[in-house]
Amino acid sequence: MTGLIRAELTKFRSVRGWVVGCGVAAVLMVLFAVLAGAGTSDTGGPRGGGSLPVGPDGTPVVDGLTLVRQPMAGDGTLTVRVAALTGTALPPPQPGDAAPPGPASPTESGPAAAEPWAKAGLIVKAGTAPGSPYAAVLVTGDHGVRMQHDFVHDLAGPTDARWLRLVRAGGTVTGYASVDGTAWTRIGSAPLPAGEVSAGMFVASPPHEEFDQFLGGTSSMGGKVIATGVFDNLTAAGLPTGADWETVTFGDDPAADRPDIGSTRTGDTFTVSGAGDVAPATAAAGPKLEQTLVGGFAALTVLVVLGVLFVTTEYRRGLVRTTFTATPGRLRVLAAKAVVIGAVTFAVGLVAATAALLVGTAVRGSGGYPVSTGVQIRIVVGTAALLAVAAVFAVAIGTILRRGAGAVAAVVVLTVLPYILSVAAVLPAVPAQWVLRLTPAAAFAIQQTVPEWPQVHQAYTPAFGFFPLPPWGGFAVLCGWTAAALAVAAVLLRRRDA
């Protein structure tokens, strides 16, 4: 087999056009990275500065809320009823508007339905630093009662409950909900560091956002929203006796400076208004890191053409008879071709993706959604693997069809085209998602750096950089197609006259 692999490698490297093609693929990849980086700097949007805080597990998060708190030194229990949760949309800030927006004026819309993920509830939070650990049980605008902790964890509770209870015992916080204040349902529990924490009522509201991906484009619109929660029937144990409730706002959200954010107390009723969100981040100012790899589709196009030609030129010239005369075991020949094309394109892809990431990052500067080293390695190695497996897929299709033009068309239509149609928002969101589930282009999911969070409202559609399958799941779709194509090619090779 090693002799056979050497033979196929010699075939590949001795056709100058193919070697040049590999170089072209790498150059295209870097060129697109430069274009992507330069393009984003032209927008003049907020870049750099606003680096995201990270949660206890390192996930980039947003941490903005209004908290009415008291210190809690040890064990304790809070119980409250959320009487109401409403939202107030704010007009979008006008560029160059010197004066900050005033308090709710008649031009603003009055109290309305809260955002689906607006939150009002009980929280214990370790520290005031952004991203510090917490555990909370809360009522949402449209997702029932939830128990959430440390930003990324989210458990669903009863949908119609209004009574909330948070019990801190030792290093564990447990959340309960109730419809009537007497029969309680345990939702879940969360760990929380020992020591003094802030305990109390909080309100937060993510901004209102509407996204659409339709035939030929996308749209997104939205604006800041202030949510207002009304709390009553508060009982507390484990808090300092006679201490006052203190109102604190977290987050660097501009809306947090508004005078209508804060809390008022009327008797035993607290009215708390807050903006921002306590949740994993799904976007950041500046471009996403995977945009440096946007040239992947161009490199893919070149490399699948090479993969096809590596086989079909042999059929076109009759050279395939020489090949099978030298090696009557045709499946071994197919395997050797796949290994050689896979290895060559993987190496080219690795160099190209690394260069594109470095060059693209240098061109666009810092900022954007922070990506861990592990994820950076995954998107670079994954892009190389995507190119390599797609090239092997092209070898298989070339073997099946034996004609260069037809095979190139087939492979491009199956791999490159679905990606472009979906990601460039030519297709509406739902067809685009199906295309990226079913076609080999699903493998581009390997480049996604920002995870999807069910507890965060976002446009999780391809045009916004979100793939319907997880990174390795999407890659597995390509591998499945390739395995199937290789199997068909193997059967045909054995059956056909050369």
Place this chain on the structure above:
Amino acid sequence: MEATIEVNGLRKAYGRTVALDGMTFTVTPGRVTAFVGPNGAGKSTTMRVVLGLDRVDAGTALIGGRPYRSLRTPLRHVGALLDASALHPARSGRDHLLWQAHSQRLAATRVDEVLRLTGLAEVGRRRAGGYSLGMRQRLGVAGALLGDPPVLMLDEPFNGLDPEGIRWMRGFLRTLAAEGRAVLVSSHLMSELQDTAGHLVVVGRGRVVADTGVAELIAAASADRVTLRTAARTEAMTALARAGATVAVTDKDTLTVDGVPADRVVTVLSEAGVPFSEISAHRATLEEAYMELTRDAVEFRASEVTP
């Protein structure tokens, strides 16, 4: 391994077209076996079957007693040239041989050896796309020789060769056979194999029409034809006719005598006292012998067209 090709009862049909119809013959070592027949007679198909490239509906093809597909490094057992233009034009001749050498675990030095052997050492590193047809044939022969195989199988190796190339190829084939190899050479032009082939397998319509030694065939075809030059034409005709010969006048003073061997012609003329200036026994060319041999088959085919 014994240097033989054994083809036994090959049958193959493409749809309703019968390509091979019980093809059976054996190629033995030490001589060049000519594999001749009109285009479409099944020569190339037979060779592809021997090399395991095409499947057959029935029959076997063995190299030294083994099926081709069972050979681990087949180019060390059989060297084949099927189509000299089966090249990637951007790949150099040397690289074309190099990948084949790698596939058989042969050293790269062997590539340079066969390039020298076939007179391609100078052009080996040039793109094969620029080679003339003659150079491609040489490159194909170089490929066939790569594994120094005891069996060689060449499909139309004379195609595109200039006269010098044809002479080189003939000598080359004779040398290979003299080294004890079994050499099967197909051709549709019998004259190319003049003075080269020792054995003849003639095929038509997918089966063997004749399987014979070249020497016997030519002797049979040349049988008893004598060209005679004489001033006494009438006397010579009378004397030879009496001796049982068929005599035809081909020129003013030239006769062609059939049915009596040359030495008998001399005796008859001497006894009758007829003077002659020149007598020569005619020797048929391989081409003529081949035409003689296939005349029946051709006539059979013609009669089939018009029932």
